[in-house]
Amino acid sequence: MIKLICDLNISLRGHNAGYVQYIVDHVQEKEGDTIYFLFNKQARELIDIQKSALDATHFYFSDRDFSEEQWSSRLKFDEWKVITAHAAQLRVEEVFIMELTRYEIQIGLKKSPFLISGIEFRPSHRIIIKEGKLSNRLSARYQHFKRFFFESLFLRSSSLHRIFILNDPEGAQILNHQYKSSVFQYTRDPIFDYIEPGGQELEKLVRFDKKKVVFTVFGSLDWRKNINNILAAFGTIDKTLHKHFILLIVGKIPKHFSEQFAGLVRNFKTDNPDVELVMINEFVTDGQMEYYFRNTHVSLVIYPKFYGSSGLLGRAAKYNVISLTPNVGLMSELCRDYGLGYTCDPYSPAEIGRKMVAAFQDVRADRKIDGNRFYREHSPDCFLTLLDF
DSSP: OEEEEEESOOOTTSSTHHHHHHHHHHOOOOTTOEEEEEEOTTHHHHOOOTTSSSOGGGEEEOOOOOOTTSHHHHTTHHHHHHHHHHHHHHTOSEEEESOGGGGHHHHHHSOOSSEEEEEESOOGGGOOOOSSOHHHHHHHHHHHHHHHHHHHHHTTOTTEEEEEEETOHHHHHHHHHHTTOSOEEEEOOOOOOOOOOOHHHHHHSOOOOTTSEEEEEESSOSGGGTHHHHHHHHTTSOGGGGGGEEEEEESOOOHHHHHHHHHHHHHHHHHOTTSEEEEEOSOOOHHHHHHHHHTOSEEEOOOTTOOSOOHHHHHHHHTTOEEEEESSHHHHHHHHHHTOEEEEOTTOHHHHHHHHHHHHHHHHTTOOOOOHHHHHHTOHHHHHHHHTO
16 A cells, blocks of 8 residues: 655654654565655754654655635645645555644545545544533533534545544544544553753753752743743742742743733732742754653643643653642643642642642652653554554
């Protein structure tokens, strides 16, 4: 079978390139199979194909810039045209999409001459809030039906072969039952191992006071990270504890959020002068990410309007770092099932503050989580095996 693995969304906005790089490094063509890759233009600088068992003729990079100004680009029609053109040129029998959600409309509206498989990051079944403010419940209900609509649309396609749901075996069963289908399958969200910086690069990285507890917010810093409620949570905590806290914020601040973020930080410094605030406003390497998580005590992944899994949950588990997660969705369930930390209402600074204090007390008492089982069960080998590459 001739297969085409596609990702036209590789960029420095996140660490999702790790998924693709691992597949590139470890993919092996089975007898009778031929595998090709199709990436976007920026991937030339981010994906190293030299270590792959496949030679350079198996890799294609689109030279097109998909302008967000045109409606056809925003709806990904231009990207889909590039994928289908390469599939036709290579006589592909199955296309594997690393982010299926991007092309649900195209898949649902027109039959494809090839099988379609891929990873679905935002399935509808987890988007439920049963408690909290009415506005939050209504927002979740709207998101749920929006996702349900697009799922129903693209499931009309008879070309769908395998749709993988990350970290949620029960979810795959629920979706298959709901849609009277068999295409949904489970795969693990892999935890990749990266080499930490050494030598002069290590010397340039931030060093931390070992007597303090480090709370970390990591990733592209906009409203999705819940910065406003996390910063507000410190104001609900006994001020005498503040001298023991370091708040580490790592990640590039996008332009559209920079002014709002600057205002939040100014107010935070005024209201919480004893909290040591460390900000790294840049995209850090995978190795630097390892360093900062190894020096973290509490990982703050309390995302609002987020119901799936996060790779940062696994990153924290690798170092037995306590995670604070939302109290709804898949992350909440994983946090409880694996004993990875605490859940809390992402819209409540007071509750976030209480759970931060509980985590702080655990660290001071040397009470650790055991993330080994989660780390072991989410190895990249398991991920690749389940995808059957």
